[in-house]
Amino acid sequence: MTAMRVDVKVVMLGKESVGKTSLVERYVHHRFLVGPYQNTIGAAFVAKAINIGEKMITLGIWDTAGSERYEAMSRIYYRGARAAIVCYDLTDSSSFLRAKFWVKELQTFEEHCKIYLCGTKNDLIEADRSMRQVDYHDVQDFAEEIGAHHFETSSKTGNNVDELFIKVALDFSNSALELMRDEKGVDLGHKKDSYFYACCHH
Template identity: 30%
Template sequence: MATMGQNTRNAKLVLLGDMGAGKSSLVLRFVKGQFFEFQESTIGAAFFSQTLAVGDETLKFEIWDTAGQERYHSLAPMYYRGAAAAIIVYDITSTDSFARAKKWVQELQKQGNPNMVMTLAGNKADLADKREVPVEVLPLLLCAYIYCRIAFFFMSSCYSDIMPSDREMLLDQVPRVHSPNAGRFDLSSPSVPTMNSKKQWWNLEARAYAEEIGLFFIETSAKTAANVNDIFYEIAKRLPRAQPAQNPAGMVLVERPTEGSQAASCCA
């Protein structure tokens, strides 16, 4: 068990995201170690607190779990105003949930604390077989890049000089993406690349999106507790360290008398 440090400070943290993304389940797992298969929707917001030991410092998270229903959206600024950190939660089985998470990020970028530590959490990782938001984008981007380069070459005049057998050999050198969630390209077809799921094609992949705008990204499962504690510890490490007081302890500042004034006598 970690030993609490001598220096203690508080940090306000807010959870935002679509209804049903699992915000309350994440907090309950982190604070109480509990998980309920059927969690009631939060009304307005719920408050929790949890203390962590980070290095020589003790950090107390003051956590606001906000409601995901649209009718409570107008209340959100009251909870994220002045927050040191935010966890934007989405459900990996719902592209709509991911799209909503991106809107929350945009809102925080415009109206939130400019120094806020923002984290994008893809929850329900235990339902990976029902995933709609792909996590691995690098193979996809690589194939897209190669596709464009080869398509340009094939449309050039020199392509007509290549023997049919050599054309097939070139195509065989192009790596295929075998992941069922990453998408497939048919490079022998003149049509544009297609995805296994239309929902995947229009949506930016979560990890690439987070890296593009400088967010910390992690996938979690409140049900299995996977990465739940890690996300809060990572946020704690990324928070700016508390600044020392401007005046050393014990020093008392006394107003300097104006020029020409006489010091008061203790016996006057």
């Protein structure tokens, strides 16, 4: 029997240099690139399919620019997103304030988008506890308040990265029939491989 195909638009949001691109690299390519990344301009797109039971969940991941000067552009990319991974740097308290900004944006303009809060660079905290600037319990309380899931990850070690994206896929696997009813204009069985592997920036 052919697996039911469910396509899910996922957007990565967060302050510049929190590690959004590193998360995507670790999840999709199983690697951590050492050295400074070139800042994302606009957004980069990549997709990955996961088989869950009789369903094939394809996550179309938009990695958006974190710089505030690209804020208006990021709004274009999160339109219609079913899931948003809102990232903050565990060693930078200002990045969590920025994450709250994006949560408010999503609640205002994309109220049906599921939110996943993601603390990055956990390996730095493991190496030196004094580097933590964002309290776990504060974020967990915020996550419960907004109905979001909360992960602390490390792209360097891979800790919790697969778990984060698999949780997104599982959530939409469980609601696949609801998605099919909601997205009447989308043929979930239509082959769109050329689209899924298109990318506007590396």
